[in-house]
Amino acid sequence: xxxxxxxxxxxxxxxxxAGLLDREVKGGYVSDLMSDxxxxxxxxxxxxxxxxxxxxxxxxxxKSLAGIVLINGRVPEPETVQKAxxxxxxxxxxxMPAFELAGRLFALGVSGG
Amino acid sequence: MGENxxxxxxxxxxxxHIHTCLSPCATLDMTPCKxxxxxxxxxxxxxxxxxxxxxxxxxxxxxxxxxxxLTVIPGxxxxxxxxxxxxxxxxxxxxxxxxxxxxxxxxxxGENDEDLFGMQVxxxxxxxxxxxxxxxxxGATRMHIDQVIDGxxxxxxxxxxxHIDREAFSVLGQLGFIPEYxxxxxxxxxxxxxxxxxxxxxSHIEGFPFIxxxxxxxLEDIGTRPTAFRMAGSELPELGYALKGTxxxxxxx
Numbered sequence: 001x002x003x004x005x006x007x008x009x010x011x012x013x014x015x016x017x018a019g020l021l022d023r024e025v026k027g028g029y030v031s032d033l034m035s036d037x038x039x040x041x042x043x044x045x046x047x048x049x050x051x052x053x054x055x056x057x058x059x060x061x062x063k064s065l066a067g068i069v070l071i072n073g074r075v076p077e078p079e080t081v082q083k084a085x086x087x088x089x090x091x092x093x094x095x096m097p098a099f100e101l102a103g104r105l106f107a108l109g110v111s112g113g
Numbered sequence: 114m115g116e117n118x119x120x121x122x123x124x125x126x127x128x129x130h131i132h133t134c135l136s137p138c139a140t141l142d143m144t145p146c147k148x149x150x151x152x153x154x155x156x157x158x159x160x161x162x163x164x165x166x167x168x169x170x171x172x173x174x175x176x177x178x179x180x181x182x183l184t185v186i187p188g189x190x191x192x193x194x195x196x197x198x199x200x201x202x203x204x205x206x207x208x209x210x211x212x213x214x215x216x217x218x219x220x221x222x223g224e225n226d227e228d229l230f231g232m233q234v235x236x237x238x239x240x241x242x243x244x245x246x247x248x249x250x251x252g253a254t255r256m257h258i259d260q261v262i263d264g265x266x267x268x269x270x271x272x273x274x275x276h277i278d279r280e281a282f283s284v285l286g287q288l289g290f291i292p293e294y295x296x297x298x299x300x301x302x303x304x305x306x307x308x309x310x311x312x313x314x315x316s317h318i319e320g321f322p323f324i325x326x327x328x329x330x331x332l333e334d335i336g337t338r339p340t341a342f343r344m345a346g347s348e349l350p351e352l353g354y355a356l357k358g359t360x361x362x363x364x365x366x
Contacts, residue, residue: 035252035253051281053280055281061229
């Protein structure tokens with residue numbers, strides 16, 4: 001499934017990486033600890049988090065993640081937006097809490113990884 | 114000089130949270146001599162050198178400050194397993210390096226990616242590059258917050274919760290509140306606000322002294338929000354007494 005399909009089906013707001021939505025999502029990972037994501041997230045995963053600090057972009061690049069979804073309507077810090085645009089990391093935003101978003105992603109066929 | 118002895122107190126200006134070029138997120142200008150020069154220019158009496166999960170540049174900054182009147186406290190900003198930043202300040206280089214060994218043995222595995230996180234330059238007292246630290250210093254240790262604090266105290270150091278007013282990497286951001294059992298010596302307010310504003314904002318937190326520091330990542334930041342301590346000398350035990358308010362010592366502003 002592509003990022004674009006997920007964005008459309010779950011009505012996510014695209015904050016950065018609007019040109020990168022054809023990217024394949026190979027799985028999902030939910031965590032708010034950077035070290036946990038660095039250690040355990042799979043390549044091509046869509047990362048669901050409440051962290052808005054610019055380090056999320058570096059972690060996403062490091063792990064070749066498909067993109068990041070910020071939950072609960074959280075807005076990335078300006079530095080985070082800047083870095084995400086420079087590094088080519090899509091950041092999506094939703095008002096949904098993490099639990100609901102993960103459940104809906106799973107229902108769409110995105111599995112953990 | 115004893116804890117309650119006959120002492121003459123004076124006010125000393127301290128910025129206890131400064132990064133060097135060893136921290137991947139700091140600028141390469143943060144070399145030992147330049148840091149000392151900037152600290153003297155800001156009329157600081159004491160600085161703490163606190164790189165992420167490493168104390169490898171502390172000896173160089175201490176050497177660069179020799180004879181200048183500036184006291185350099187060797188320290189480290191340790192990332193706990195909960196991703197809380199705790200500053201450890203030590204009496205001497207041996208204490209800092211002992212803590213570093215503890216941290217290195219428990220640091221998240223992996224190598225630093227310079228393009229992503231920045232360079233980790235080990236410098237000497239003449240601002241020359243000694244080499245690169247290849248560890249993933251930006252990562253977390255496997256030590257829980259209480260283990261980190263215990264470790265710092267075991268090395269006779271002081272443990273300060275860093276930038277509690279920030280959401281990222283702060284004890285309040287990661288844990289929601291400060292558990293009573295945490296044996297912290299002080300709570301640090303970032304340079305975004307004054308000590309008074311910080312005390313008002315966190316007036317619900319009792320039992321800990323508050324300090325402010327710059328958390329400098331480049332030269333201009335050094336000394337932007339120092340804490341003035343009333344103390345009898347610039348050594349670490351004196352700082353501990355000042356935090357506790359022992360024998361007339363204390364925090365001026």
